[in-house]
Amino acid sequence: MKKTSSYNGIFVMVFAIMLLAANNLGAQVLNKPVAADNPNLAGNSAWTAACASDSFNEYFVNFTWNPPLVDSSNEFVLELSDANGNFGSPRELARVSDKNTVFDFEFEFAVPNDVRGETYRMRVRSTSPAKTSPASDPYPMHFVDYGDPLLISQDGSGDIPPGGSIQVCGGGDITLIPHNIPNRDTYIYNWYRSGTLLPEKGASLTVSSPGMYYVELDYGSVCSGSANTLSNTIQISTGSSLGIAINGSNDVGLCAGDAYALDASITGMGLTYTWYKDGAVVSGPTLEGSTYNINTSISGFDGSYEVEITGAAACLERSASVAIRDLGDFEVTRQNDAAIVLLPSQTTTLGVTTTASSPTYQWYKDASPISGATNSTFNTDQIGSYFVRVTETGGGCSASPKDSETTTIESPDSFEFEVDYVGAYTSCQSSDATLNLSKIYAVSNSGSKTDVTADLLSSFTYQWRHESADVSGETSRTITISNYEDNGGYSLEGTLDSYNATSNSLDVTLSTNISLAISSNGTVLCDGADPIRFDSSESLTGETFEWLRDGTVIDSSTESITAVEVGVYQLRILTHDCPIVSNELTVRAFDESLLSIDKGDNLIIVEGETETVTASGAESYEWFDAANNLLGSQDSFGFQQEGEYLLVANFGNCSVSRVITVEYRDLFAIPNVITANGDGINDLWILPNTYSRKDDVLVTIFNERGKQVFSQTNYENNWPQSTTQFNKLNMIFYYRVTRGGESLKQGTITVIR
Incomplete structure (x- = not known):
């Protein structure tokens, strides 16, 4: 078995050396991408410019590369430069991961919808190994997101003149702007004058020279034509301002029947004249119509008059206005209320204003003139129906007198109060309520009501009533109720001379101050x-x-x-x-899921440290150790020792128990080398806490011949106890760690002297 492991190691090493040598023979070569034919279209030719749109956006580039092979996890990424061909912030167009053994293939990509430029380049990047191809040749690329003919008008108003002709006068200029394209300032434009491309590229063009002007969106040398955005044509012509005016005064007063003609200051040049009154055409356009006669015999002849001229020798031009006034017409405006309620002993003032230049006044009461009442104002303490007759005595015109609107003065039959809540008030929710007098009405014999609040607010004496009984001390116009025991209907009464007034009733229902739990x-x-x-x-x-x-x-x-x-x-x-x-x-x-803890039921902690577990969802908590000793009664407990613990969570009369197991975490692995030389460093074979000092864990050590040399439960990290037993420089021992006969760990220990 040992020889086989050695042979396997030698094989892996030789294979690694061979692989390293193979990789050193050469590196992958990524070639620059080139435009390719679209297999989904008829024909067999590569694209030279990408004119993409919502209706078509499918392009292909060909890419080749040379071995050795890339890694199996490699991806090829097609990237796009900025409009100037720079790759400072490349954009990903496409990515493939299934071409790692294909040396010649096509990328399919779509042009991003904000791409517009003539010198975009592409490149291909591999991810494993990381390499980048040379940049492609430059290509025009444009996303044509607007492909309709543009419409241009003066200042983008949308008003295209009849025949598309605009005249520029007196050395001035006008600005042409397309008015039918959204977000027009985000595009680049080609402006033309009589077929010549102009240098301006913005969304507006200011012109003063004659010619035929039109525009298209600039989608580059190839894509502009295919976008079909060429606009309408505006014909610009130039002319001179003649300074047209209306002869005579600019403020003319006339009487009915007077003859008066308005004359233009320029005549005899073959011009066409249009006359305006208050902005509306009243005559023309008429060739050589330089005079307009005002018909003063009709009502409403007064107004603001202007004349406008046009012609081959002049620009379209309008004069300043002339005001024509009707001297026999004037206005009379009443300056007081139409109805006035007058208390005994009170006086009121009536008055009018007028536009008459030299007026005279005569006041009337009940259709009869009042002796000596000949001013624009009149003071009275009498009830009745009043108006004033105004006569124009100046201006040279005969005019009929004009009567003002009638004012009715009457004494009240009674008074009424209106009370209302002040501020926010909600029945059974508000803890207080404020009521206030908001209106005082004078009521006539006919039943009509007049608001006299401003006049009489301070004249009445007041008394608040609660459920038809006077509220002691509440004699102002406002009352505040803040005790729910005073709930009920409230009203306000008032007295003025012989008059007694009563208000509407408001219900007040305050919330109680009883706190019910x-x-x-x-x-x-x-x-x-x-x-x-x-x-x-x-x-x-x-x-x-x-x-x-x-x-x-x-x-x-x-x-x-x-x-x-x-x-x-x-x-x-x-x-x-x-x-x-x-x-x-x-x-x-009751549901055991009502209890939740922020850690799992099995904790692994580092010896000497504390791990805190927090419970939630219950009303009270008890933490016990394995001996059923109560450790704590808070919602959290910090564990420091290994063992099994019990959490009892109480939900009123219900409880949930949860067992939590705590184990120590090993901070190091089992060592396989010790130096038993007596220097006090690495002399002993130290096991992690998982296996040392455990009554149920047996540690056994064998020499290289398989003879047992050490066996101990509750291992104290004390082997070897002496260095004299090692008679060789390097000796190999075998160990086995078991629990209940089950093998936990085994391996070798090399002892170096």
Whole structure:
């Protein structure tokens, strides 16, 4: 057997030397990849440019390499450079692991959807051994993600002019932008003027020279044409600004029937004129129509007028506006409320404003003029119906007087209050509530209501009432209720002179301050255990109450209940305005899985160290050793000694036991060489803790002839006890470690002197 092992070792060594020699004869050669024919397409020619899209993205490259063979775990990876041919951050295109014995094959790949450039290169990398091929020749590669004709317009507005012609005036310029492509700024463009490629490559082109302009997406020398993105054409022409204006004043006042014509400042040049009023065309376009007559006999002739010209000798140009005003028209605007409630002894002021240039005023009460009331404002303490008549006395125009809107002043028949909650309030949830007077209404004989809050808020005296009884000391506009014993309806009364006002009633239902809690002697149901009993923290005598399980009433007469089913238990007292609800207690069915520990049942620790095990899920814990000694009652315990331990976890009246076995970890292997020379270093054969000092472990040592020279249980790491028994420089011994007759370890020990 020994000779066979020696021969095997020699064979492995010779094989390794031969393999090393073979590898030194040469290394793999990875050749540069080249474009290849697509076997799925007709024809037999390699691609010269990759113009990929969503509808087609299938390309092949050919790759060859030379032996020796690569490792069986090798993968060939096809990589792509950046647009400039650099491999600083290569991108993986394809990867194969089944070509490690194929020296000529094709990679299939798809062009990434953000690739756009003319000088991309590819290379192939092997993973085992790690080698990289030379880079391929440069190839144009473009992913054509937009392949529709572009549409260009001025400033990208989407408004393409009729005939596609735009005139640039007075040495100005315009900007052309494609308006139908998403994310347009992420592309490169080819702009053309009358067939000549321009140097600009961005998404916009500012032009001032005449010509025919169009654009396409730049997908390179090959792919641009196949993408079919050529846009519409915009014809740019140039012209001069003539400075058109309307003669005369830019602010003209006219009376009805006046004759007035607007005249353009430029005439006699064969121009076409279009007249505008308030932005809308009122005349034209008319050749040589340089005059516009305003018809002042119609209502609404006033407004803002402009003229626009166009022609072969001029740019399209619009004048500044001229304001035409109707001197016989004016407005009267009331400055007070339409209805006013007036208390006895109060005075109110009525007023208007007007656009008349020289107005006169006459106030009327109940359709009769008021003597001496000839100002824009009028003070009165009388009820009635009022308006003012305004007459224009200036401007040279005859105009009819205008009456203001009518104001009705009336005395109240009664007053009403409106009260509301202040801030957030929720019935049976809020612990306090604030009520406040929000509105005061004056009610007329006809029943109409007028908000007079701002006028009379400080005029009334107030009294809050609770369930029709006065609340002592609560005489302000606001009241706060903070005791649930004061629940009920609240209203506010007020007095002003001979008037008495009453508010609506608001219900206040505050939560009680009683804290209801239920408790139990356990929460886990198990066979043979004591019943789980629920008790209330509050006496239920004289109360209307409900015991609930999972939201369903199960008892309404017993002050303490016993749980016979799993579920969520709760108590509710109904006697008060708001139900008092207790906490919830969940009763679970007993299950040993309720106990969990953060370590396994078998622990291996290093001698001298501590391993802590933490339990969870139970209500209490007890840790015992093999002699049934209580070691601890916390949820965790730190183990330092080998042995078997017991964890008892209590769930109310139920318990779960878990046995935990602790063993020491060996920090070293069984040595096979010792130096018995008496220097105190490695003189003894030291076994790991697993096998030493064990009453049930037998250690036996034999010499090279098979004679037993040592046998001991509870081995004390004390062999050899003397160095004189070794009569040779190097002696070989055999050992066997057994437990109960079963072999645990065996091997050789070489003793060197």
